[in-house]
Amino acid sequence: MNPRRISKPVQIGKVTVGGNAPIVVQSMTKTDTRDIMSTIHQIKQLEDYGCELVRVAVPDAEAAQAIQTIKRGISLPIIADIHFDYRLALSALDAGADGLRLNPGNISEPEKVKVIVRAAKERGIPIRIGVNAGSLPKTVNPALSIARQMVDAALKQIKLLESLDFELIKVSLKAFDVPTTIEAYHDIAQRIPYPLHIGITEAGTPRTGIIRSAVGIGTLLYDGIGDTIRVSLTSHPREEVTAAYEILKSLNLRQHGPILVSCPSCGRAEVDVIKLAEAVEERLLKIDKPIKVAVMGCVVNGPGEARDADVGIACGRSRGILFKKGKKLRVVEEKDFLSALMREVETMTS
Ligand code: SF4
Secondary structure (H helix, E strand, O other): OOOOOOOEEEHHHHHHHHOOOOOEEEEEEOOOOOOHHHHHHHHHHHHHHHOOEEEOOOOOOOHHHHHHHHHHOOOEEEEEEEEOOOHHHHHHHHHHEEEEEEOOOOOOOHHHHHHHHHHHHHOOEEEEEEEHHHHOOOOOOOOOHHHHHHHHHHHHHHHHHHOOOOOOEEEEEEEEHHHHHHHHHHHHOOOOOOOOOEEOOOOOOOHHHHHHHHHHHHHHHHHOOOOOEEEOOOOOOHHHHHHHHHHHHHHOOOOOOEEEEEEEOOOOOOHHHHHHHHHHHHOOOOOOOOOOEEEEEOOHHHHHHHOOOEEEEEEEEOOEEEEEOOOOEEEHHHEEEEHHHHHHHHHHHH
């Protein structure tokens, strides 16, 4: 794994993005921002799942103003997602947004961008230049690859911000196509010092979107690129947060909640491993401490993996061996597999 790219950190409310800060997990609400109570409720749910930054859509002035009240009901820093109308960015700043996301594809006129930048600078609020392959500015050269067009769009906007002595910048270059996204981030990572927000846009439903995101985000993170991530899914945003942590955990970049090791099951299994692992996974969702739990279907690899976990069970015919911290704890009857395993997990995490 490559060492992490060094970036200039920015502060979004209480959260640092970039530098040596942990890679930040973010998501976006799917409520109507003007529906303040629903938005607060969803943000609190996201926080419970470990979300660290939240973005809200700002389609009109009412949504921008709603940020003020929403902020009173939550503790996560809030980023206002602005398109088309630069005045909404100003209203969101007035309402107390901790960060802005601007799309150079639909707010590109320098005079309008300058007004936003001056207002953000006065308040010390960072701006994400969020380029999206589906809404590139008309000024980019269509003869270039999409990756290069995204990079050029970002560089142009960055230059404008820097000309105003503004460096509280974060950049994203998102496409649905995974190789395009990876190419674009590799290119820009060498050209700018700013933190990168990475993700695959419009990745789809959890079934496919988590895989696309894991491949794209995972490849970049492995290459040392990325300071904050969002998994974009057509689903409740808590799925985005859960998937984001699974990606970070897979690369040993963050510890968050349990890790479940379970064998795929096969003809040697002497118990319904799938059913048992699913039941364990469901129960583990309620635990937020890091713990490695193993559910293994037989004695071939079972004892090895179960011993390697904090708590594990190697199942055999009607009986299984429960392991804790590498040591055999006791033999358990099949009817007690789930309860015995979870009792040990709960003891270790409570
Ligand atoms: S641990 Fe046993 S049951 Fe599970 S996949 Fe391996 S051989 Fe099959």
